[in-house]
Amino acid sequence: MTVADRVLSRKTSTVLAGPPRRDRHGGAVPWDTARRIAAQAVRRLPPSDLPLQQAAGCRLAEPMRALVDLPRDDVSAMDGYAVCGPAPWRVVGRVLAGRARHEGVLSPGTAVEIATGAPVPVGAESVLPYEAAQARYGPALEVSGASPLGKHIRRRGEECVAGTAVLAAGTPVTPLVLGLAAGLGHDTLRVLPRPHVAVLVTGDEVTGSGLPAEGMVRDAVGPFLPGLIGWAGGTAGEPLWLPDGEAALTAALSAHGGSAHVTAVCGASSKGRADHLRPVLERLGADILVDGVAVRPGHPQLLARLPGGGLVVGLPGNPFAALSAALTLLVPAVRGLLGLPEARGERTSLAGPSPAHPSDTRLVAVRRSARGAVRVGHDRPGSLWGAALADALAVVPPRWEGDQVELLALPG
Ligand SMILES: Nc1nc2c(c(=O)[nH]1)N[C@H]1C(S)=C(S)[C@@H](COP(=O)(O)OP(=O)(O)OC[C@H]3O[C@@H](n4cnc5c(N)ncnc54)[C@H](O)[C@@H]3O)O[C@H]1N2
Ligand code: MOO
Numbered sequence: 001m002t003v004a005d006r007v008l009s010r011k012t013s014t015v016l017a018g019p020p021r022r023d024r025h026g027g028a029v030p031w032d033t034a035r036r037i038a039a040q041a042v043r044r045l046p047p048s049d050l051p052l053q054q055a056a057g058c059r060l061a062e063p064m065r066a067l068v069d070l071p072r073d074d075v076s077a078m079d080g081y082a083v084c085g086p087a088p089w090r091v092v093g094r095v096l097a098g099r100a101r102h103e104g105v106l107s108p109g110t111a112v113e114i115a116t117g118a119p120v121p122v123g124a125e126s127v128l129p130y131e132a133a134q135a136r137y138g139p140a141l142e143v144s145g146a147s148p149l150g151k152h153i154r155r156r157g158e159e160c161v162a163g164t165a166v167l168a169a170g171t172p173v174t175p176l177v178l179g180l181a182a183g184l185g186h187d188t189l190r191v192l193p194r195p196h197v198a199v200l201v202t203g204d205e206v207t208g209s210g211l212p213a214e215g216m217v218r219d220a221v222g223p224f225l226p227g228l229i230g231w232a233g234g235t236a237g238e239p240l241w242l243p244d245g246e247a248a249l250t251a252a253l254s255a256h257g258g259s260a261h262v263t264a265v266c267g268a269s270s271k272g273r274a275d276h277l278r279p280v281l282e283r284l285g286a287d288i289l290v291d292g293v294a295v296r297p298g299h300p301q302l303l304a305r306l307p308g309g310g311l312v313v314g315l316p317g318n319p320f321a322a323l324s325a326a327l328t329l330l331v332p333a334v335r336g337l338l339g340l341p342e343a344r345g346e347r348t349s350l351a352g353p354s355p356a357h358p359s360d361t362r363l364v365a366v367r368r369s370a371r372g373a374v375r376v377g378h379d380r381p382g383s384l385w386g387a388a389l390a391d392a393l394a395v396v397p398p399r400w401e402g403d404q405v406e407l408l409a410l411p412g
Pocket of ligand 1: 201202203205206217218219220221222266267268269270271272275297298299300315316317318319321381
């Protein structure tokens with residue numbers, strides 16, 4: 001049974017099981033395979049009705065329809081006088097914003113003073129703006145001026161009638177979509193919810209602020225991961241810093257693994273004494289889906305499914321390696337939960353000598369230019385300098401000697 005078959009056969013969980021993925025020699029899985037496994041290990045989250053502000057950043061699960069005619073009434077497009085018949089007109093009333101329509105039917109030779117957006121009286125044939133009106137004060141106010149038939153009246157439903165589909169399913173809910181939705185009468189929207197990712201940063205040596213003391217290092221992953229997750233379409237919790245040790249990791253995974261769709265664990269993914277992720281996952285009964293990926297940097301990365309259904313992505317502690325792993329396993333899983341296809345990058349030439357590795361895919365920091373992708377350097381596993389200079393990572397397959405490479409976009 002393929003991973004895709006399992007995706008189709010399991011109806012209840014959004015995260016699907018699978019055997020540990022290693023190649024037949026027991027090594028790390030190829031980079032492309034790892035991405036595909038992560039994408040296919042999940043199913044799209046079910047649609048949810050969310051209040052407008054919470055729907056921001058999601059995608060519409062169904063077409064967005066008008067719930068009212070727009071405009072809701074025949075309304076004035078100008079401040080002035082709603083008039084009936086030929087000039088002059090005797091002003092018989094006033095309708096300001098937010099008020100109900102003037103009672104009764106306007107008869108020829110009469111007018112009602114009216115505000116922009118207010119419903120015009122029955123019988124009104126046009127609106128004469130203040131600037132175009134000549135007023136004559138007598139026992140009653142009388143106005144005259146040129147007011148062609150139908151001028152400055154917006155007819156009920158002329159923009160759209162109730163039921164019109166104004167935006168297609170899949171449209172991203174931008175701030176302007178929220179405004180449109182409110183104008184069409186929506187308090188909630190049916191959207192594809194954003195997957196939630198919990199972020200755990202492990203390591204006794206990792207500190208969250210200030211200058212690191214001897215043996216310590218500033219956390220460089222907690223600050224970039226939430227933005228990367230948001231860029232991929234998910235939401236991220238505040239990073240939680242954990243000391244090395246199985247107890248803290250077990251407690252945090254038990255707590256967050258239940259509520260988050262994905263838990264990203266930084267550090268603890270390699271083979272050292274303080275690298276507790278594998279034993280903790282085994283004790284929790286997790287299903288290991290990927291255990292090591294043939295990619296440089298970032299090969300000690302891991303994908304697992306907790307018994308409750310949540311995914312765990314293990315990211316190496318070296319920051320550029322963590323970025324590599326996040327793009328390999330975390331971003332495809334988030335996209336899968338959103339129902340989005342695997343993101344295939346553009347292809348371009350890569351200048352300079354081949355940086356290919358004999359057996360692993362290499363991800364190198366590049367900038368796009370008129371002569372193709374150009375390496376920016378500074379992309380060692382422990383450094384984000386190159387990634388910060390870059391606008392993409394070039395995917396260099398094992399033994400690559402060709403011209404074109406795929407570019408993985410980076411958040412702008
Ligand atoms: N015996 C082996 N040792 C190592 C292997 C291996 O295969 N066998 N792989 C190396 C590679 S490659 C990587 S990458 C790292 C991954 O290690 P971990 O995920 O266990 O991470 P740590 O050991 O905790 O840290 C590695 C490195 O990164 C620094 N670090 C950790 N967290 C952060 C953070 N949030 N921000 C900035 N820097 C961080 C940490 O101080 C270490 O210098 O394992 C190699 N070893
Ligand atoms: O995977 Mo590690 O990336 O080389 O530092």
